[in-house]
Amino acid sequence: DGGITQSPKYLFRKEGQNVTLSCEQNLNHDAMYWYRQDPGQGLRLIYYSQIVNDFQKGDIAEGYSVSREKKESFPLTVTSAQKNPTAFYLCASSFSGASYEQYFGPGTRLTVT
Amino acid sequence: EDQVTQSPEALRLQEGESSSLNCSYTVSGLRGLFWYRQDPGKGPEFLFTLYSAGEEKEKERLKATLTKKESFLHITAPKPEDSATYLCAVQGGRQFYFGTGTSLTVIP
Numbered sequence: 717d718g719g720i721t722q723s724p725k726y727l728f729r730k731e732g733q734n735v736t737l738s739c740e741q742n743l744n745h746d747a748m749y750w751y752r753q754d755p756g757q758g759l760r761l762i763y764y765s766q767i768v769n770d771f772q773k774g775d776i777a778e779g780y781s782v783s784r785e786k787k788e789s790f791p792l793t794v795t796s797a798q799k800n801p802t803a804f805y806l807c808a809s810s811f812s813g814a815s816y817e818q819y820f821g822p823g824t825r826l827t828v829t
Numbered sequence: 830e831d832q833v834t835q836s837p838e839a840l841r842l843q844e845g846e847s848s849s850l851n852c853s854y855t856v857s858g859l860r861g862l863f864w865y866r867q868d869p870g871k872g873p874e875f876l877f878t879l880y881s882a883g884e885e886k887e888k889e890r891l892k893a894t895l896t897k898k899e900s901f902l903h904i905t906a907p908k909p910e911d912s913a914t915y916l917c918a919v920q921g922g923r924q925f926y927f928g929t930g931t932s933l934t935v936i937p
Binding site for chain 2: 720722751756757758759761804806815816817818819820821822823825
């Protein structure tokens with residue numbers, strides 16, 4: 717079964733701790749994305765990567781970091797510098813090129829207290 | 830400013846009562862317009878891609894249409910299982926812009 721997996725589904729952390737969210741895809745997609753979803757707001761782009769070992773900041777990259785060492789994997793680290801980290805995080809992937817739809821994972825809900 | 834606006838924010842329909850959801854955009858250089866369905870606590874599920882004005886796509890009770898400035902998602906004779914939030918996204922250049930969604934509730 718092809719798809720995108722995110723783990724864990726729920727994550728709880730104390731303030732001041734870094735936390736890493738996992739995203740894996742077996743769709744052979746070149747591009748991967750991380751979004752944040754908050755109530756009443758559209759999805760906001762955190763980081764994206766078009767190819768392995770390369771990634772770009774999105775609209776709200778401050779306090780986050782990523783890596784893209786493998787085509788299938790694009791982990792997101794939420795650092796202690798992120799001022800309001802509690803949110804629903806979504807990973808997506810797509811083929812690269814002119815215009816391709818993005819496919820989303822099931823999401824990780826992060827709660828920081 | 831590039832943006833995507835969806836209306837209404839929320840819609841309640843009786844089972845079988847057809848209606849339309851709107852997605853208007855002011856994104857230059859349209860590359861594609863995408864519709865997604867999102868259930869509570871889950872990731873968005875891809876529904877349709879539209880590339881040019883006049884294009885239409887259908888899937889079961891859903892039909893998406895596109896003009897130069899907006900897209901409509903028509904829902905014909907909805908059922909309770911169609912209840913979800915419907916998201917619209919527009920690609921302009923390399924950027925994707927998402928609307929805030931329309932929350933649809935279909936009452937039996």
